[in-house]
Amino acid sequence: MENSDKKPILANLNAKQLKAVKVLSGPLLVLAGAGSGKTRVLTHRIANLMANNIPGGDILAVTFTNKAAKEMESRIHKILGQDFPHSAVSHFSLQGFSPKNPTVGTFHAICVRILRTDIESLETGLTKNFVIFDTDDTQKLIKLLMKEQGIDEKEFKFRAILSHISTAKNQLLTPQVYGKEAEPNRFTQVVKTLFPLYQKHLISHNALDFDDLLQKTVQIFEKSPEILEKYRKRWNHVLIDEYQDTNFAQYRLIRLLSDKHQNLCVVGDDHQSIYSFRGADFRNILDFEKDFPNAKTVKLEQNYRSTANILANANTLIGYNESGRKKNLWTHNEEGQKLIITEVFDEKDEGRFIADKINEIQYETNENLKNIAILYRMNAQSRALEESLMRNRIPYQIIGGVRFFDRKEIKDILAYLRLIFNPQDDIGFLRIINVPTRKIGAATIEILRKYAKHYTMSLFEILQTIDEIPELNETKKTVLKNFQKIILDLQKLVQTEPISILLDRLIDRIEFYKFLDDGSNEGEARIQNVKELFSVAGRYDSAENPIAAFLEGVALVSDLDRMENTDSVTLMTIHAAKGLEFPIVFLPGWEENIFPSSNAQHSLESLEEERRLGYVAITRAEKRCLISHARQRMLFGKRDYSAPSKFLSELDKECCEKSTTNHDMASAFSRGKTFSAKKYLATGSGAVSTPKKTSAASGSAFATFPKTPKTKKEALFGIVQNETEFAIGEKIIHREIGNGTIIQISGDILTVAFPGLGVKKIVASVEPIEKVEE
């Protein structure tokens, strides 16, 4: 690297950061406040280890998300230049671990790779070809078992049972141990019945759920000292990011790997622990010095991200928590603007307020939209915001909600692949046996299941003996044999052909596009979604076992990994925003029972977790933070009055500014009328009538700005506008909005100032506007 003599590894670090980077061995705790350069320390420390002749392959770095893993790799690469071969780590590759490069990945991704090598040592019957069951699969399975056991679905919620099982697994409890230890009551009695059955079925399907990935790995390590030794030797240096969010299974895993060499560096901030619902326990980070008495501790307290005003608010808020280590986060950054707290009328008014503010900010500072984020407590809040942004023609991308890989058509195709890859997968079989429709219904399935159970074979395997099943007529047998043949034929291709060919043949054989195409826009969108799958699949063709890598990738990938760096506003939950930062952050919905959530009101612990979430939310902002709360809100089909969040009164009053959109009922009503008039516009504007459909139509998980086919608009509105006939400064009249002045032109998009209504972006060829001759 050109400036290697300047030691870039140790450059641009403050004294504390440098201290952490320079510790080359032994246990190290880095308490890193928000925005204090945590990732910087991690990456530079890895680079420094490598610069001190520790082979990259000796290093294991565990991150919380795949996105963070990728980010970390590219940053290490940047620091080390050629010293770090760019092939880097492929997160989903099944090839072993590289001797040259650090292993970077999430707990789940790393565990999968360990299991692909060593799971058979457990002698549970699980093989290297195991599939990963996602939430949807596990829900189906537990429902199935409940039916089988005659457990009343009304009395016992499958969700509650699943989450109970998950918690137990995260505590590394086996069904046997759970059965002994759980306090006896009606609910645990049910779980005691279902847990072992659930586990048994997973094994017989050759499947693991998310929690198994961790638990099985720990089991291997505890059972086979020689396997544990292999990984201990491989990873002489272990680094853990977001340590405050580790659960017991992960904690155990870390101890197993690093107790011997003690070269363990954990980084985190107990104030940012927000995943306790998933079993995370921030006491892990508080107890680190107890667990490792030789630990060195470095506190990073200088914040480089946010203005002093933003930081002051975050500090004051988190100060209301009793738990956690006291910290003194400070900054040299300028004071900046005050945090703005705005009272709005309802969720629509809130959407309008945010859209107007974005237009205003853009007009004033020409801020790139990718610097703006809207962070909310729950996905259900996004709809009103999306509608408003769409109406105002503000491009946005939405992370979360219905994930791309959760779409029905995608899951169906994946289920086919799963079955091809693993014929034991009954859940996959049940998903697709009648997709496309083959006239195989509940009755036929029941017969198959009876025989499968009797011969302890999987549903797919039982098709071999189909001729010996008297209950089925010839037509059914033919249909089932055809289905079997499709799967068997495609299985032959797995070894030789890339996934794209396999997908192509599959879609062809089952005439999937024909099945999806119902003539509607939604049908077209579904086809587009399936086609998008090809581009995703292409990335796995170079893996050793492409289909396994592909299935694994889609099981472990989150929407966050698909976040694009485009010129658009980002919408996501606060949880998803952890680890990210944005110059301008909107925080809507700071109302009691939304934030803090109604489910968090009953205990101090959960309320404190909500407060930490608030802390995370505010500290995402670099320059500006705009909080809003609505007087009433439509939620789950009901309109309710809502009190401002208690967190608002816990902010630093000196550093806040209150405002209101001042919309009483009447004005909100008239505004609503304007909305509906414009909604007609939005509805007609292309293939979309609701935000959700937009995301489908765009062919990805993102609801990107609808690129509207012009011809359709013209047909719909009978307006043919010449895009070039407008100029800055000209006056126009909008049929619905009124008179305005053009202040900016960007291609077909006009920025128009409407007196008294604010600045809006308008697509010239779409909206009913005309020039006003003066």
Added chain:
DNA sequence: TGTCTTTAGATTTTT
């Protein structure tokens, strides 16, 4: 058995 219609029920956060 599929499809259309109705109804009930659930909505925090996610690897």
Added chain:
DNA sequence: TCTAAAGACA
């Protein structure tokens, strides 16, 4: 509001 399960009917 939206989804999934249940019911009615061809």
